[in-house]
Amino acid sequence: MRRRxxxxxxxNHLKRDDRDPLLAAANDARAVGVVDRDQMEELIANLHAxxxxxxxxxxxxxxxxxxxxxxxxxxxxxxxxxxxxxPGIAKSSWAxxxxxxxxxxxxxIDVGASNGATFSVSGVERGWGSATPxxxxxxxxxxxxxxxxxxxxxxxxxxxxxxxxxxxxxPGAFEVLKSMIEPxxxxxxxxxxxxxxxxxxxxxxxxxxxxxxxxxxxxxxRCKIIRLDTPSFDHLAAxxxxxxxxxxxxxxxxxxxxxxxxxxxxxxKKHARVSLRQVERMVETLVEGLSNPRLx
Numbered sequence: 001m002r003r004r005x006x007x008x009x010x011x012n013h014l015k016r017d018d019r020d021p022l023l024a025a026a027n028d029a030r031a032v033g034v035v036d037r038d039q040m041e042e043l044i045a046n047l048h049a050x051x052x053x054x055x056x057x058x059x060x061x062x063x064x065x066x067x068x069x070x071x072x073x074x075x076x077x078x079x080x081x082x083x084x085x086x087p088g089i090a091k092s093s094w095a096x097x098x099x100x101x102x103x104x105x106x107x108x109i110d111v112g113a114s115n116g117a118t119f120s121v122s123g124v125e126r127g128w129g130s131a132t133p134x135x136x137x138x139x140x141x142x143x144x145x146x147x148x149x150x151x152x153x154x155x156x157x158x159x160x161x162x163x164x165x166x167x168x169x170x171p172g173a174f175e176v177l178k179s180m181i182e183p184x185x186x187x188x189x190x191x192x193x194x195x196x197x198x199x200x201x202x203x204x205x206x207x208x209x210x211x212x213x214x215x216x217x218x219x220x221x222r223c224k225i226i227r228l229d230t231p232s233f234d235h236l237a238a239x240x241x242x243x244x245x246x247x248x249x250x251x252x253x254x255x256x257x258x259x260x261x262x263x264x265x266x267x268x269k270k271h272a273r274v275s276l277r278q279v280e281r282m283v284e285t286l287v288e289g290l291s292n293p294r295l296x
Contacts, residue, residue, distance in 0.1 A: 025141045040066075096108070107149070134192075160172050
C-alpha cells in the first residue's frame with residue numbers, strides 16, 4: 001500500500017487523462033512476441049523465404065534470439081540494427097514483416113517526413129503548446145507492452161539540429177536516440193512529456209539508410225550495421241511471382257509469371273538496374289492488364 005501511495009504521489013503533476021494510461025500500463029504491461037527456439041527459427045525461416053537477399057539481417061535477429069531462448073521462451077528483442085543498402089530493396093518492408101511474424105507492434109517513423117524525427121521519437125516537453133509524449137512511449141502505453149519495435153526510415157536524413165517553434169535550436173535526434181538505445185540510460189530514460197523514467201531496454205530498434213557517411217561515430221558505435229546487397233535477378237523474379245499469386249486468379253498465375261519474367265529479362269539485357277519497387281510497379285501493371293475486361 002505504501003509503495004502504491006508513493007507511486008501515485010509521483011504522478012500528482014499529471015492531469016487525470018495523462019495519468020490513467022500510465023496506471024493502466026503499470027498494472028497490465030507485458031512483453032509480446034514470446035517464442036521458444038524452435039518457434040523462433042521457424043518464423044525467421046519464413047521471413048527469409050520472402051526476403052532471401054536480406055539474409056544477413058534475418059541472421060542477425062536469429063543469432064540474438066538464439067541467445068535469448070537458451071533457457072526457454074523469450075520475447076522478441078533485437079540489438080539496434082542499421083540496415084545499410086541501396087534504395088528499393090525492401091529494408092523497411094522486411095522490418096515490418098519481422099513485426100508481423102512475431103506479432104509485435106511497430107512504431108514506424110519516416111525521418112524525412114517528420115522534421116528530423118526528434119519530437120516523433122522523444123516527444124515534446126510539458127509546458128509547450130504542442131506538448132505530447134513521443135511515439136515510442138505512446139505505443140508502449142496504448143498497447144500496454146514493454147517491447148515495441150521501432151522502425152526509423154532514412155535515418156541518415158537526421159539533421160544535426162532542429163528548429164523550435166520559438167526560433168531556437170535543439171540537438172538532432174541522434175542525441176536523443178543515443179540515450180534511448182544505450183542500455184545504461186535506456187533503463188530509466190526520462191520522458192520529456194511525463195517527466196518520469198521509462199524502461200526502454202526491451203524496445204527493439206531497426207533503422208534504414210542508404211549511407212552512414214555523415215552519421216555520428218558515437219551513434220554508429222552503439223548500433224550493429226548490416227550491409228545489404230541488391231537482390232539478384234532470381235530474387236526479383238521470385239518476389240514478383242509471389243506478389244502476382246497474391247493478386248491474380250489461379251488460372252492467371254502462369255501467364256502473369258511468364259510476362260513478368262519476360263519483362264525482367266529485357267531489362268537485364270539492357271544492363272538496367274532493377275529495384276524491388278520497379279518489380280512492384282510491373283506487377284501492378286500486369287494485374288491491371290490481366291484483370292480488366294477487354295471490349296472486342
